[in-house]
Amino acid sequence: MTARKALSKTFSALLLAALFVAFIFPLYWMFTTAIKTSSEAMAFPPTLIPREIHFENFITAFKDGNFLHYGKNTIIITLITVIGQMFVCVPAAYAFGKLNFRFQGPLFGIILVDMMIPGQVTFIPLFMLFSKLGIIDTYVALTVPFMYSSMAIFFMRNAFKQVPDELVDAARVDGASQSAIIFRVLMPIVKPVIITLAIILFIGKWNDYFWTLVLTNKETVRTLPFAVIALQGDEDAIFRQHITMAGNFLQTAPLLVLYFMASKRIKDAFVYGGIK
Numbered sequence: 001m002t003a004r005k006a007l008s009k010t011f012s013a014l015l016l017a018a019l020f021v022a023f024i025f026p027l028y029w030m031f032t033t034a035i036k037t038s039s040e041a042m043a044f045p046p047t048l049i050p051r052e053i054h055f056e057n058f059i060t061a062f063k064d065g066n067f068l069h070y071g072k073n074t075i076i077i078t079l080i081t082v083i084g085q086m087f088v089c090v091p092a093a094y095a096f097g098k099l100n101f102r103f104q105g106p107l108f109g110i111i112l113v114d115m116m117i118p119g120q121v122t123f124i125p126l127f128m129l130f131s132k133l134g135i136i137d138t139y140v141a142l143t144v145p146f147m148y149s150s151m152a153i154f155f156m157r158n159a160f161k162q163v164p165d166e167l168v169d170a171a172r173v174d175g176a177s178q179s180a181i182i183f184r185v186l187m188p189i190v191k192p193v194i195i196t197l198a199i200i201l202f203i204g205k206w207n208d209y210f211w212t213l214v215l216t217n218k219e220t221v222r223t224l225p226f227a228v229i230a231l232q233g234d235e236d237a238i239f240r241q242h243i244t245m246a247g248n249f250l251q252t253a254p255l256l257v258l259y260f261m262a263s264k265r266i267k268d269a270f271v272y273g274g275i276k
Contacts, residue, residue, distance in 0.1 A: 027252075027256075030245050030248055030249050030252070031245075031249055032048070032049070032050055033241065033242055033245040034057055034058065034061075034242060034245040034246035034248075034249045035050055035053050035054050035055060035057060035242075035246075036050045036051075036052070036054065036057075036242050037052055037054060037242065038240065038241070038242055040052070040242075041241045041242040041245070042241060054242075057242055057243055057246040058246045058249070058250060060243055060246070061231060061243050061244075061246035061247040061250060062250060064230070064231060064243065065227035065228065065230045065231045065247050065250075066227060066230060067224070067227050067247070067250060069219075070222060070223055070224045070226055070227040071224060071227075073221050073222060073223050073224075074206060074223040074224045076139065077139060077142050077143055077205065077221070077223060078202055078205045078206050080139070080143045081142075081143045081146050081147060081201070081205045082198055082201050082202050082205060084143065084144070084146075084147030085146070085147050085148070085149050085152050085201055086194070086198065087147075088147045088148055089147075089148065089149055089152035089153045089156060090152075090156055090182060090187070090194070091178075091179075091182055092153050093152070093153045093154075093155075093156030093157040093159075093160055094156075094160055094178075094181070094182050094186065096108050096111075096153065096157045097156075097157040097158075097159075097160035097161045098160055098163075098165070098168055098181075098186075108157075111150045111153055111154065112150070112154070114150040115150045115151055115154060119210065119211065120210070123210075123211070123214045126145065126214075126215075127214055127215065130215060136215060136216065136217060137215075137216050137217055137218050137220055137221060138221060139221055141215045141216075142211065142212060142215055142216070142221060142223075146205065146211070149201065152197055152201060155193070155197050156190075156193070156194070156197065159190040159193040159194075160186055160190065162190075163186055163189055163190065167185060167189075168181055168185065168186070171184075171185045195262055196262075199258060199259065199262055202255075202258065203255055203258075206223075206224070206254070206255060207225065207251075207255075208223065208225070209223075209225040209226075212225070212226070224251045225251070227247060227250075227251065228244065228247045228248055228251060231243055231244045231247045232244055
């Protein structure tokens with residue numbers, strides 16, 4: 001092995017180690033803080049290894065933050081939104097990726113522009129519209145508008161573009177309908193990409209705080225980020241950092257489980273897209 005190759009491998013190993021620490025250490029810190037006592041969680045200098053372990057902090061956070069109520073809302077809203085995005089955005093991506101129609105270029109350009117406009121720009125007119133419709137504080141307000149995603153359309157269009165047109169043409173010759181081409185021909189081929197996209201959309205909606213805050217005034221349909229806020233809401237919050245961290249971990253844990261379950265599919269999606 002030449003010195004250049006050895007230096008390159010050493011640099012790669014150091015870079016991977018740095019990335020590992022950057023991503024894993026915050027999770028480790030959150031978990032270890034969650035199982036500390038109040039005094040140890042606030043101690044300076046901080047301790048990396050807890051002197052005492054208190055798993056009951058998670059039970060306290062679950063009860064005090066009303067995680068059962070907020071968790072139910074989060075699961076319902078997230079699943080409805082992600083499934084809706086799949087049924088709306090995948091056919092739209094197919095149209096832009098495999099069909100030719102009038103004004104295709106300008107319409108896709110509008111989608112690209114929409115990707116660059118932050119949601120904070122549109123929340124006032126959207127709130128006013130929903131207020132007039134009387135659907136503030138409902139599941140409808142938190143799901144239906146978000147079944148469209150310019151990012152999802154762009155993501156899936158690029159995936160469909162990589163599928164040879166000959167496969168689509170062969171399916172048309174065999175008499176397959178447009179829906180059959182989408183769901184029976186294209187989607188099985190780009191399955192890793194779809195799973196990756198679904199996870200990205202799932203995480204985004206699961207952690208959404210801004211739109212839930214804008215489109216709700218009551219706790220009726222609010223989601224898990226508000227459970228953590230509830231833990232910070234009393235006057236003793238500064239002495240309950242360990243409970244707040246336990247609440248943060250409870251909110252994050254399902255996403256970690258989801259990622260590890262689908263990690264192979266995510267890797268396959270990057271390989272499919274030519275990123276190795």
